[in-house]
Amino acid sequence: MYHNRLLLLGALCLAAVAAYLFTGVKGSLEFALMFRGKKLLALLLIGAAQGVAAVMFQTISGNRLLTPALMGFDALYVLILSAAVVVLGAPAYQQLDPGLLMLVNATLMSGAAVALFGLLLRKSAADMMRMLLTGVVLAVMLRSITGLLQRVIDPSEYAVVQAASYARFSRAETDLLGLSAALCLGALVLAWRMRHRLDVLALGPVAATSLGEPPLRGQRGALLLISILVAVSTALVGPVAFFGLLVSALTYLVLPTHRHAILLPGAALIAGLVLVGGQWALERVFAFATPLSVVVDFLGGLVFLLLLLKGVNR
Amino acid sequence: MSRPALGLLLLCLLFVGSLFVGATPLVPADLLTAEAWALIRDSRLPRAFAVVLSGAALAIAGQIMQLIARNRFVEPMTAGTGQSAMLGLLLVSLLMPGAEIGVKMALAALAALLGSLGFFAITRRLPPQEPLLVPLVGIVYGGVIGSTAVYIAFQIDLLQYLDIWMTGEFSGTMRGRYELLWVAGGVAALSYLVADQFSILGLGEAVSLNLGLNYRQVVLSGLVVISVVTGLTVVTVGAIPFVGLVVPNLVSRIAGDNLRRSLPLTAMAGAALVLASDIFARLVVHPFEVPVATVIGMIGAALFLWMLYGRGQHVS
Numbered sequence: 116m117y118h119n120r121l122l123l124l125g126a127l128c129l130a131a132v133a134a135y136l137f138t139g140v141k142g143s144l145e146f147a148l149m150f151r152g153k154k155l156l157a158l159l160l161i162g163a164a165q166g167v168a169a170v171m172f173q174t175i176s177g178n179r180l181l182t183p184a185l186m187g188f189d190a191l192y193v194l195i196l197s198a199a200v201v202v203l204g205a206p207a208y209q210q211l212d213p214g215l216l217m218l219v220n221a222t223l224m225s226g227a228a229v230a231l232f233g234l235l236l237r238k239s240a241a242d243m244m245r246m247l248l249t250g251v252v253l254a255v256m257l258r259s260i261t262g263l264l265q266r267v268i269d270p271s272e273y274a275v276v277q278a279a280s281y282a283r284f285s286r287a288e289t290d291l292l293g294l295s296a297a298l299c300l301g302a303l304v305l306a307w308r309m310r311h312r313l314d315v316l317a318l319g320p321v322a323a324t325s326l327g328e329p330p331l332r333g334q335r336g337a338l339l340l341i342s343i344l345v346a347v348s349t350a351l352v353g354p355v356a357f358f359g360l361l362v363s364a365l366t367y368l369v370l371p372t373h374r375h376a377i378l379l380p381g382a383a384l385i386a387g388l389v390l391v392g393g394q395w396a397l398e399r400v401f402a403f404a405t406p407l408s409v410v411v412d413f414l415g416g417l418v419f420l421l422l423l424l425k426g427v428n429r
Numbered sequence: 430m431s432r433p434a435l436g437l438l439l440l441c442l443l444f445v446g447s448l449f450v451g452a453t454p455l456v457p458a459d460l461l462t463a464e465a466w467a468l469i470r471d472s473r474l475p476r477a478f479a480v481v482l483s484g485a486a487l488a489i490a491g492q493i494m495q496l497i498a499r500n501r502f503v504e505p506m507t508a509g510t511g512q513s514a515m516l517g518l519l520l521v522s523l524l525m526p527g528a529e530i531g532v533k534m535a536l537a538a539l540a541a542l543l544g545s546l547g548f549f550a551i552t553r554r555l556p557p558q559e560p561l562l563v564p565l566v567g568i569v570y571g572g573v574i575g576s577t578a579v580y581i582a583f584q585i586d587l588l589q590y591l592d593i594w595m596t597g598e599f600s601g602t603m604r605g606r607y608e609l610l611w612v613a614g615g616v617a618a619l620s621y622l623v624a625d626q627f628s629i630l631g632l633g634e635a636v637s638l639n640l641g642l643n644y645r646q647v648v649l650s651g652l653v654v655i656s657v658v659t660g661l662t663v664v665t666v667g668a669i670p671f672v673g674l675v676v677p678n679l680v681s682r683i684a685g686d687n688l689r690r691s692l693p694l695t696a697m698a699g700a701a702l703v704l705a706s707d708i709f710a711r712l713v714v715h716p717f718e719v720p721v722a723t724v725i726g727m728i729g730a731a732l733f734l735w736m737l738y739g740r741g742q743h744v745s
Contacts, residue, residue: 245737248502248561248564248565248737249734249737251565251568252730252734252737255670255726255730256726256727256730256734259723259724259726259727259730262596262719262720262723262726263713263719263723266714266717266719267713267714356572406583409576409579409580409583410580412572413573413576413577413580416572416573417573419569420551420566420573423562423565423566423569424551424554424566
């Protein structure tokens with residue numbers, strides 16, 4: 116069931132990867148491969164992280180419109196980062212090992228996310244519109260607090276934070292690649308092992324409980340994995356508002372199933388395809404100067420509107 | 430003392446206080462020197478007026494939009510009107526760079542009007558039993574228009590302009606550079622003349638028609654007020670979110686929905702909120718300042734969440 120489609124997606128993804136690596140090379144292929152290889156790896160990691168996080172979040176919230184980014188996960192990450200710079204000061208902050216910093220950030224964020232969003236999921240899971248609105252407004256608030264902190268610090272400190280606050284697929288931070296890959300793969304493996312539990316959780320808290328799957332524990336575990344995945348992707352490229360939504364919508368379009376054994380790898384592949392293919396098309400085919408994130412946000416916003424209106428009329 | 434008088438007193442205090450806050454130190458004792466007067470005339474007084482005018486006008490625009498949409502959770506800045514104004518302004522700067530400032534403003538307001546017409550065209554199709562869907566659609570609709578503007582600005586290297594329009598702040602307000610806000614304030618004040626008609630709008634189309642209201646005409650005039658206020662505010666000081674959302678809600682909780690009574694209160698409360706936020710924005714990193722939109726983003730979002738979850742649950 117749908118395995119053929121997964122294989123097809125994999126093949127398309129490979130084709131995009133090959134196109135990205137080998138087209139338009141001027142000069143030494145070896146150098147280009149080394150340079151592009153890192154970026155490619157970053158793009159694939161981000162794609163897998165965002166896609167899987169979005170699908171998991173939609174499962175535990177029982178809502179196909181929610182994504183971690185819409186609920187302000189990445190805003191939380193940037194806020195923690197800015198707060199760290201303000202508290203420590205830029206010199207002390209920059210002397211810290213970036214890998215360690217990312218780990219600490221990811222830990223803090225997981226704690227905050229589980230506390231905050233876990234509470235939200237429990238309190239208002241029944242009223243989906245209220246929850247969505249809360250998430251959107253919460254994201255605005257987190258961004259405003261971050262904005263305030265960033266204005267309060269001086270310019271040299273600001274430069275440290277700035278890198279994390281804007282999405283840029285073409286200039287992913289490749290220094291942290293090794294650690295990010297390890298974290299991300301670890302989280303992805305755990306997510307994969309949760310796939311059957313996610314299937315059960317998707318039935319809703321009542322059915323899950325009667326099937327012997329405590330929903331609260333599952334939610335918490337999933338939220339933990341989601342915040343690690345989002346933290347990694349935000350550390351690499353910065354916040355991307357509608358990307359997760361675009362990917363999950365495409366995933367459910369291509370793979371109309373409820374089985375996470377299919378959905379999770381499908382989402383990762385589609386996200387990789389969109390990112391690598393999109394980056395390739397923008398860079399080499401159209402020679403656009405526009406960042407991919409702007410295009411993705413635009414398309415994702417449209418998809419969101421369509422889903423909202425369609426979901427209402429159904 | 431009655432509530433309006435109390436509000437007016439508070440507003441006056443804030444207004445006078447704001448004259449003495451800024452990078453250049455100024456205490457009341459200095460007032461006798463010519464320099465101090467020049468400072469007040471050229472910078473402090475225009476700034477205070479700009480803050481009061483935009484706060485009051487935005488609050489009124491928000492109130493009218495909520496009545497037309499019959500939904501307490503919408504406001505122009507987040508529902509596409511502000512973003513449309515930016516997009517229109519961007520297109521005007523691109524296509525007719527030499528146009529007079531008045532023409533630019535008019536076209537920005539026109540774009541804002543088209544944007545709000547589009548918003549209402551979408552919301553009319555939403556089911557009435559899902560009131561929270563309307564603001565959500567508005568936010569995303571605004572986001573899509575905004576990202577179109579970002580795309581165009583990126584292509585023609587005007588991203589910096591857009592940044593200025595997107596985060597409202599008053600630091601650049603001087604004599605000669607804010608006067609258009611009087612027009613926004615004037616338009617908002619004019620809406621008081623048709624306050625009764627707007628109140629009836631809030632009862633819905635069927636009731637309005639039944640009461641003999643020219644529904645379309647009143648809606649259209651409301652949209653014009655919203656668009657002019659939003660367009661002019663975006664152009665002169667940039668977008669200020671949440672004022673049009675939070676203030677009308679808080680005021681209607683105290684004073685009810687009869688605009689003839691509540692509209693002056695709404696205007697005063699809007700002005701006071703922006704004024705207080707602006708004073709805070711100037712003090713928090715004195716002698717520098719943070720954009721007022723950032724401060725209001727925090728306060729407004731907190732108030733909004735409180736409205737959503739706190740005592741205000743009955744409104745949704």
